[in-house]
Amino acid sequence: MIGPYLEDVLIQLGINLILALSLYFPLSAGQLSLGQGGFMAIGAYVASWLTAALGWPWPIAFALAAAAAGVVGALVGLPALRVRGIYLVLMTMAFGEIVRVFFLNFAPMGAAQGFRGMPFVTSLPLVAALAVVVAVLAARTAASRMGRAFAAINRDELAAEVSGVDVTRAKLVSFTVGAVVAGLAGALWAHYVQFIEPEEFGFARSVMPFTFVVVGGIETFWGAIAGAAVLTLLPEWLRFLKEWRLALYGLAMLAVMIVRPQGLIDHRLLEAMRRWLPGHAKEVAR
Amino acid sequence: MRYRGLTVFVVATLVTGALAGSAPAKVGGKAVKLGAIYSITGKGAEWGEHSKVATEIAVEEINKAGGIGGVPVEVLIQDTGTEVAPAISLARKLILEDKVLAILGPCFSSEFEALAPLLDRLKTMIVSQCSAKPGISALSQWAFRNTLTSDKQLAPAVEIWQKRNGVKTAAIIYDSADAVSAAEGKAVLPALLKKAGIEVKESLTYQTKDIDFSAQITKVKALNPDGIALGACYQQAANIVREARKQGLKQPFLASACVGSPEFAKLVGKDGEGSIIGSAGWPDDPKPKTAAFLKKFMERSGGKKPNYGGMRSYDNVHVMKMVIETGGVTNEAKDLDVDRDRIRLGWTKVKDFDGITGLTTINAERDGGGKATVLTVKDGQLVKVDY
Numbered sequence: 001m002i003g004p005y006l007e008d009v010l011i012q013l014g015i016n017l018i019l020a021l022s023l024y025f026p027l028s029a030g031q032l033s034l035g036q037g038g039f040m041a042i043g044a045y046v047a048s049w050l051t052a053a054l055g056w057p058w059p060i061a062f063a064l065a066a067a068a069a070g071v072v073g074a075l076v077g078l079p080a081l082r083v084r085g086i087y088l089v090l091m092t093m094a095f096g097e098i099v100r101v102f103f104l105n106f107a108p109m110g111a112a113q114g115f116r117g118m119p120f121v122t123s124l125p126l127v128a129a130l131a132v133v134v135a136v137l138a139a140r141t142a143a144s145r146m147g148r149a150f151a152a153i154n155r156d157e158l159a160a161e162v163s164g165v166d167v168t169r170a171k172l173v174s175f176t177v178g179a180v181v182a183g184l185a186g187a188l189w190a191h192y193v194q195f196i197e198p199e200e201f202g203f204a205r206s207v208m209p210f211t212f213v214v215v216g217g218i219e220t221f222w223g224a225i226a227g228a229a230v231l232t233l234l235p236e237w238l239r240f241l242k243e244w245r246l247a248l249y250g251l252a253m254l255a256v257m258i259v260r261p262q263g264l265i266d267h268r269l270l271e272a273m274r275r276w277l278p279g280h281a282k283e284v285a286r
Numbered sequence: 287m288r289y290r291g292l293t294v295f296v297v298a299t300l301v302t303g304a305l306a307g308s309a310p311a312k313v314g315g316k317a318v319k320l321g322a323i324y325s326i327t328g329k330g331a332e333w334g335e336h337s338k339v340a341t342e343i344a345v346e347e348i349n350k351a352g353g354i355g356g357v358p359v360e361v362l363i364q365d366t367g368t369e370v371a372p373a374i375s376l377a378r379k380l381i382l383e384d385k386v387l388a389i390l391g392p393c394f395s396s397e398f399e400a401l402a403p404l405l406d407r408l409k410t411m412i413v414s415q416c417s418a419k420p421g422i423s424a425l426s427q428w429a430f431r432n433t434l435t436s437d438k439q440l441a442p443a444v445e446i447w448q449k450r451n452g453v454k455t456a457a458i459i460y461d462s463a464d465a466v467s468a469a470e471g472k473a474v475l476p477a478l479l480k481k482a483g484i485e486v487k488e489s490l491t492y493q494t495k496d497i498d499f500s501a502q503i504t505k506v507k508a509l510n511p512d513g514i515a516l517g518a519c520y521q522q523a524a525n526i527v528r529e530a531r532k533q534g535l536k537q538p539f540l541a542s543a544c545v546g547s548p549e550f551a552k553l554v555g556k557d558g559e560g561s562i563i564g565s566a567g568w569p570d571d572p573k574p575k576t577a578a579f580l581k582k583f584m585e586r587s588g589g590k591k592p593n594y595g596g597m598r599s600y601d602n603v604h605v606m607k608m609v610i611e612t613g614g615v616t617n618e619a620k621d622l623d624v625d626r627d628r629i630r631l632g633w634t635k636v637k638d639f640d641g642i643t644g645l646t647t648i649n650a651e652r653d654g655g656g657k658a659t660v661l662t663v664k665d666g667q668l669v670k671v672d673y
Contacts, residue, residue: 004382008375104463104493112468113419114396116403193370195400199463199494200370242365246327 007124013232014127015188020212020228021134022181024221027213028142029150029174030157031081035092036182037205038099039069041198043183044190045109051191052117058191065187066180073179074172081171084157096206103198114197122192130188134181138221141177150174182209215256217263226265313355313610315617320361320606321380322390323412324599325397328368329494332547333393336587336596337415338363341390343582344603354607357617361603366392373397374404381410385622387615388413388629390602393595395419395465402429409623411630413602416566416595418466418543420474423652430633430652432605433598436466437474439542439564439658444478446660446671447562451538453513455485457506459499459526460517462491466543470517479515487511496522499529506535513537519544524553531557538562548591551663558663565659567594567643568670576642594643594659601641609633 002010019036026033047065050056080091109115141147149170152160161167190196209224216227234252238245256264322341325334341361349358362384366373373392380386389412392398398417405412405428413430420435447453456479460471471489479486487509490502503526506514514530514537516523523545530537539561546565551558569580569591579600583592609632610617615625639646649655660671 003379005375005379008378012371012375112462113465114399116399193374193400194403195370195396197396197465199396243326246367 009233009236011122011124011127011192013229014124014131015122015185015192016208016212016232017131017225017228018127018134018181018188019185019209020216020224021138021221022178022185023209023213024138024224025141025150025178025181026171026174027218028147028154028221029171030154031171031175031178032089032210033092033175033178034089034203034206034210035076035094035096035099036178036209037201037203038092038096039073039179039182040186040189040205041099041103041201042069042072043186044196044201045103045106045115045186046183047187048115048118048190048196049109051119051121052115058119058121062184062187066183069183069186070176070180073176073183077172077175077179081168081175093203093206096201096203100198100202103201110197112198114195116195118191118194120191120194122188127188127192130184134184135221135225137177138224142221146170146173211253213263215253215263217260217265219262219266220270222270223263223265227263230264313357313615313617315357315619317360318354318357318610318617319384319386320359320388320390320603321377321384321386322361322363322599323366323373323376323380323392323397324363324390325368325393326363326365328366330368330394332549333416333593333595334365334368334391336583336590336592337391337393337599339583339586340579340592340596340600341603343579343586344600348603348607355611355615355617359603359607361390362386366397368394368397370397370400373401377401377404377412378408381408385619386410387610387617387622387625388606390599390606391415393417395422398422398429398431399425399465402426405429410626411633413605413633415598415602416543416593419469421651427652428630430648432602432636432646432648432654433594434566434654434656434658436470436543436564437478438653439546439566440470440474440478440540441564442658442673443540443542443562443564443660444482444484446673447513447538447540448482448484450560450562451513453484453538455487455511456513456515456540457487457509457511458489458515458517459502459506460489460491461494461519461522463493464519464544467517467519470542472517475515475517484513492522494519494522497525499526500533502526503529503533503535506530506537507533511537514539516541516545520547520550520553524550524558527554527558527561546659546661546668547593548668549593551666551668554663555666559665561663562671563661563663563668565594565661565668566654567592567597568659568661568668569593569597570668571642571670573642575640579642597643598654601639601643601646604641605633605636605639605646608639609636 043065046068047061050061076095149165212227213224217223235249324337364376393416395417398414399422402425405426411428416433417431418436420437423429423431458475461467542564546563613628613632615628636648645656647655661668662671
């Protein structure tokens with residue numbers, strides 16, 4: 001039996017994990033997005049509107065919320081993917097801000113006052129199941145033709161294009177899938193805390209998955225998972241330090257970046273693990 | 287002399303024991319366990335830190351005087367980081383795992399609003415010391431706020447502001463990203479000003495993290511109202527006041543809730559002279575109880591004066607003591623559910639409790655009733671205005 005507190009922490013971990021994977025998709029194709037908070041907000045607000053205001057069943061609401069985030073993701077992706085590197089980062093950041101300010105002024109859903117009335121849906125089994133589904137999707141994608149196209153673009157976009165990869169399409173797919181997954185994380189979040197306000201989805205929320213992925217390692221999706229797990233659990237383990245825990249949390253992050261700039265988990269580590277556990281980890285190393 | 291401390295302790299224990307004996311039931315157990323969820327880090331750090339220090343002072347005082355009904359009180363203080371998710375998980379931890387009788391906090395309305403709907407299931411009361419957004423205690427019969435919502439803080443402040451400065455027209459500047467400030471700017475202030483016959487020339491907004499207010503002040507300058515009303519927290523309010531003086535505006539300011547911190551007076555200094563602030567506690571109250579508290583607080587806070595959230599936390603611990611001692615709480619493990627309900631019931635009956643913030647009464651909405659404190663800035667200090 002796990003206690004209710006551990007259960008809460010694990011639910012938050014599951015949502016963070018899905019959020020981290022939402023960034024993994026575009027990042028695996030070399031697209032750094034700092035607008036995941038915006039997609040999460042769209043997912044959270046759309047799902048909340050459908051369940052709280054219209055009384056729709058949550059599976060439909062969640063699906064539509066993720067789809068809505070995906071549609072917006074594709075619309076943003078079209079122009080955004082013409083720019084690269086730092087400009088893309090800035091553009092996605094600006095997008096996140098636009099979404100936040102939109103909901104801040106969107107009176108039908110409470111504006112700055114926030115919105116409530118959603119049922120409690122996000123139980124631990126549900127979060128765990130959805131996290132596994134998203135992780136499997138990430139694993140399957142990494143091993144697929146599309147995943148290899150992502151990797152090729154990530155390594156050298158020009159070379160990928162010359163080799164016949166449809167770069168624009170691949171980038172758009174990676175960006176849209178990321179938005180769908182972030183929207184799902186938002187829907188889960190809204191039906192866990194049962195009260196959402198625009199400030200929850202600000203820039204800090206967009207940076208969160210970024211730190212998860214960077215600390216965990218950007219080479220494989222296992223990095224995103226490990227990063228989300230460590231960075232969600234660490235502040236809880238450090239709780240006994242009271243006010244100092246966030247300082248130590250920062251120090252720990254710094255230490256990881258110095259000792260393992262490539263992140264906690266990289267291909268070499270996975271390779272080593274595969275040799276250590278023959279048979280089991282063949283899939284893992286992909 | 288060596289045994290004086292012990293003697294006092296024994297006598298105090300006997301006296302409180304005797305008093306408790308006359309109550310319907312005797313408090314048992316090894317410790318009376320309460321929880322506290324305060325925002326000790328994050329954007330609400332000052333409010334949480336003050337609440338924490340004040341709670342520790344109250345706990346120490348109560349335990350020195352023999353505890354609650356002869357049993358020492360213990361408050362498990364947890365930090366929410368001023369975020370919603372930890373507020374929920376920590377409250378659940380305190381209620382379900384630590385089995386506390388009741389919970390003090392949280393301060394911020396967003397945390398309170400997220401937590402309140404869960405209480406019908408958790409069946410444990412919480413009492414916020416500073417959440418000021420009107421209406422949200424209605425979310426659960428277990429949700430209490432021993433503080434005045436900003437409409438109650440502002441009502442007398444508007445009158446005094448108008449009378450002192452002959453205000454006929456006003457401009458409102460508010461933080462559209464902060465729940466309480468936005469409620470003040472959009473709803474509370476317009477209604478109160480209208481009622482007082484003051485014309486609102488314009489409502490201007492900013493967002494919490496803004497530091498430059500020259501645009502808003504330039505606009506206000508062009509409109510030239512008689513006064514400026516703020517829906518803000520003290521950091522931004524101080525910058526707005528200073529910007530106004532820099533641009534040569536002499537209008538008096540009106541604010542409430544989040545501005546009611548001694549830090550505001552310190553930051554604005556001479557520029558804020560005469561500002562009127564609706565609040566829920568005055569740290570410099572010469573009343574002996576308050577003065578004694580202020581002395582203890584400043585010793586522990588490095589000379590900082592408490593905001594009203596801190597003061598109300600201190601009162602809340604003492605109200606808890608009264609409610610537990612008179613409400614028949616047994617503090618036995620088997621009675622936990624009944625005890626929690628007894629405490630809830632006790633809080634609904636709190637009337638004219640003499641605390642350091644004045645007389646505390648909990649009204650039918652489970653919010654603090656009683657008189658608001660109106661403060662003004664004088665020589666860099668918050669001074670109470672009598673009315």
